[in-house]
Structure formats: C-alpha cells, structure tokens
Amino acid sequence: MDSFIDHEVAASVVKKRRHYTSKQRILLVGEGDFSFSLSLATAFGFATGMVATSLDSKDRLAYKYCSATSNVERLRQLGCRVLHGIDATTMSKNLSLRTNKFDRIVYNFPHAGFICSETSAFQIELHKHLLMGFFENARELLSHSHGEVHVTHKQGHPYSKWELEKIAEKNGFVLIEASRFRLSDYPGYLNKRGAGSHPDRTFYVGKASTFRFKMDAGLLDWPDLISLQMVYECFAETGNSTAVIKVEVMEDEGTEATNDSDEKMCLTVERTKPVHETLVHRPVHTTSFPAINTPDKKCKLPEDDKSTAILKLLIKMVKFLVRVCFHPFH
Known part of the structure; x- marks a missing residue:
C-alpha cells in the first residue's frame, strides 16, 4: 500500500529524461537486460506509464543477462508492466498491447541477430525486414495525434544501408529529428550485444543517433x-x-x-x-x-x-x- 501511495505522489510531479517525460505512455521494444527501461523509471521515480518488452522469454533472459532478473524486479516495484516473448514485427497482435495507444514507442539498436557478417547483403536484408515489421506494428500502437516512434541506430557504413528513414517513410512516418545519442544521458543503461556467444557484453556505440518519427498527417488512415x-x-x-x-x-x-x-x-x-x-x-x-x-x-x-x-x-x-x-x- 505504501508503494502505491508513493507512486501516486510521484506522479503529481512531471519529470524528464532526455526525450521522455513521466507523463507519457511509453512502450519499450526489444529490451536486453532492461537497463534502459530501468534508467527511465529511476529518473521518473515511478514507471506506471511504461510497458517494457523483450523478445526473450523470462528464463532465456535470466540465462543471457546477469542483471536482467533484478532489473525486471525493480521495474515492477516501480509500477512498470514487463512483457516477455514480444516480437517487434508482430507486437500489435499481442492481446496485452493492442488495446493500448502509446505516446512514445522506443526501439534502441534494433538488430536481427548475428547470422552473417554485418556487411553482407543477406544480413542487411534481415535488418531491413526487422525494421519494416517494427514500423508496421508501431503504427498500430501509436497515439497518432501526438505520438512518436524513436529508433536509436548506429550511423555510417554499413548501418546506413539499412535505410531506416526510407523504411519509416514507406510506413507513413516522417522524420522529426535525428539527435546524437549519448550513453551518459541514461545513467545505468548498458547496451548489450544480445546475441552471439557473448550476449551480456556491451558493444561499442560510436556515432549513433536517436531518430524521432511521427505519423504523416496526410497519410493517416x-x-x-x-x-x-x-x-x-x-x-x-x-x-x-x-x-x-x-x-x-x-x-x-x-x-x-x-x-x-x-x-x-x-x-x-x-x-x-x-x-x-x-x-x-x-x-x-x-x-x-x-x-x-x-x-x-x-x-x-x-x-x-x-x-x-x-x-x-x-x-x-x-x-x-x-x-x-x-x-x-x-
């Protein structure tokens, strides 16, 4: 009961972390060890407006990431809804999500897995397929009047070949802004590889940006x-x-x-x-x-x-x- 009261009190004060505020309904997609979600929730002091999801099952998550279980537990204490086994390319069909509309849908460093070399045409097509499916589904879950989709993505070769902006445009989105992504803006966030033989290791971010998209008003259904x-x-x-x-x-x-x-x-x-x-x-x-x-x-x-x-x-x-x-x- 005390925890609930604390959340209510905290909710009366709007707090902000970079592009996000505690007033927004935020859907986080493709979380690794849930450290990004926890970074936002900690900054806000509560997470009752957040839904954090992972492709991995609960058991798989615990196997891959040493801090995932504790991060998820803390998120739930702060009021966050945590869902496992959520595929970014089919998420709009999920019963727990499809009845909601979100102000922000966030996907940090989307990746289709290490199947081939990052520079291979086949691997790039896998990434593009992932992005296409994500935007198709994000469109269904977004609050179109004021909602935004945020994708944090590395820049330069070969990542520019993923054609992020072009794929977003095909799904009726327009780019608002691409702003430099800095890990220091999100204390506690650890960007994990998520796949391969060392999924719990971090990767070098280098030059990356958060691409903010909104629906093109002229193309709304x-x-x-x-x-x-x-x-x-x-x-x-x-x-x-x-x-x-x-x-x-x-x-x-x-x-x-x-x-x-x-x-x-x-x-x-x-x-x-x-x-x-x-x-x-x-x-x-x-x-x-x-x-x-x-x-x-x-x-x-x-x-x-x-x-x-x-x-x-x-x-x-x-x-x-x-x-x-x-x-x-x-």
Missing part, C-alpha cells in the same frame, strides 16, 4: 480520424439505437464559397434512442477535414493530392458507418 472502437461501442450499446450520418459543406459565416474559402467537409454522427416515445438526439462525434474546393456545393475531386486522400477517407468512413447502421450487432 480514417480510423485515426474517428475512433473505430468508439463507433462500434455507440451502435452496440443498445439494440434500439439507430444512426444519422450527415455530410455537409461548411463555410465561414458572411462569406461566399470560393476556391480560396475556408470550407470544410464535416461529418457528424448522431445516435437516436427512443425514450418515453420521444426521440432524443445525442451527438456522438464530429470530424472536420481541411479545406476542399467545392464552390458549387458539388463533390468535385480536388486536384491536390492530400485533399483527394482526405475525400477518399471520408467516403470510406461513410460506407463503414452505413454498414454498421444497417447490420445490427449481436
């Missing part, structure tokens, strides 16, 4: 604009609920619609529920989209690529909601 889970809950809540879907072209009051006006496509979802023989209208969610040229109030396909994408997403949303309305949940 429509479930990121309106909560898919919320929509399902709205229509599943009661059997006699129906829905009204409105798509309107809105313009600023007192102005005429022109190509330069601040028009917005606005989708409003409302639920109607019979109460004492009276229909009570309850707004559920409204989403406004950036300006689309519709001066004659007709849905013309905009020439701008981003506007075109938004219009397509709007159409998808309407189709989905119509399908939900006319196919009752059981």
Whole structure:
C-alpha cells in the first residue's frame, strides 16, 4: 500500500529524461537486460506509464543477462508492466498491447541477430525486414495525434544501408529529428550485444543517433480520424439505437464559397434512442477535414493530392458507418 501511495505522489510531479517525460505512455521494444527501461523509471521515480518488452522469454533472459532478473524486479516495484516473448514485427497482435495507444514507442539498436557478417547483403536484408515489421506494428500502437516512434541506430557504413528513414517513410512516418545519442544521458543503461556467444557484453556505440518519427498527417488512415472502437461501442450499446450520418459543406459565416474559402467537409454522427416515445438526439462525434474546393456545393475531386486522400477517407468512413447502421450487432 505504501508503494502505491508513493507512486501516486510521484506522479503529481512531471519529470524528464532526455526525450521522455513521466507523463507519457511509453512502450519499450526489444529490451536486453532492461537497463534502459530501468534508467527511465529511476529518473521518473515511478514507471506506471511504461510497458517494457523483450523478445526473450523470462528464463532465456535470466540465462543471457546477469542483471536482467533484478532489473525486471525493480521495474515492477516501480509500477512498470514487463512483457516477455514480444516480437517487434508482430507486437500489435499481442492481446496485452493492442488495446493500448502509446505516446512514445522506443526501439534502441534494433538488430536481427548475428547470422552473417554485418556487411553482407543477406544480413542487411534481415535488418531491413526487422525494421519494416517494427514500423508496421508501431503504427498500430501509436497515439497518432501526438505520438512518436524513436529508433536509436548506429550511423555510417554499413548501418546506413539499412535505410531506416526510407523504411519509416514507406510506413507513413516522417522524420522529426535525428539527435546524437549519448550513453551518459541514461545513467545505468548498458547496451548489450544480445546475441552471439557473448550476449551480456556491451558493444561499442560510436556515432549513433536517436531518430524521432511521427505519423504523416496526410497519410493517416480514417480510423485515426474517428475512433473505430468508439463507433462500434455507440451502435452496440443498445439494440434500439439507430444512426444519422450527415455530410455537409461548411463555410465561414458572411462569406461566399470560393476556391480560396475556408470550407470544410464535416461529418457528424448522431445516435437516436427512443425514450418515453420521444426521440432524443445525442451527438456522438464530429470530424472536420481541411479545406476542399467545392464552390458549387458539388463533390468535385480536388486536384491536390492530400485533399483527394482526405475525400477518399471520408467516403470510406461513410460506407463503414452505413454498414454498421444497417447490420445490427449481436
């Protein structure tokens, strides 16, 4: 009980360690001996907003790293959730993770294992495959409104051939910043090899950076604009609920619609529920989209690529909601 109270008190004070704060929901991927997670948790004084994961099982972890068991125990005392056997390329399907959205997803020195020489084309392809799978899954777990994915990666040959930024871009991410990584910024962190004959040994970091990515706002899928889970809950809540879907072209009051006006496509979802023989209208969610040229109030396909994408997403949303309305949940 005392430990719980201490965590509550500590949580009232926001603390920061480099790119991370104690207010953030942080997912740590591919931890070795969990010393990086522990470094953050120690700096914050608690870790109730952190989830730290390893590919290794609990037993394998204890076999590979002499400090892993004690580090994990300390993390749990600080309130961190620790998960083992989490593959970075399939993590979004994990039941313990997929119901969460994180502000920061962190993967330090991703590595596919020592199969061949680091300079071999086959080994490089293995690393690229790992990164591709990671970004695909991180996208599903990230809070898209303000979330970031951080990958700490060595620079120079042959690491530049992993094409980190290009792979991130393919998955809808844009680079915010690449900042120099320093071990001294994270006291207690020991970067482990993790594989090979000496997994518990550290490796030379050299020139490395933390690459910070966010989702490209122009490429967000429509479930990121309106909560898919919320929509399902709205229509599943009661059997006699129906829905009204409105798509309107809105313009600023007192102005005429022109190509330069601040028009917005606005989708409003409302639920109607019979109460004492009276229909009570309850707004559920409204989403406004950036300006689309519709001066004659007709849905013309905009020439701008981003506007075109938004219009397509709007159409998808309407189709989905119509399908939900006319196919009752059981």
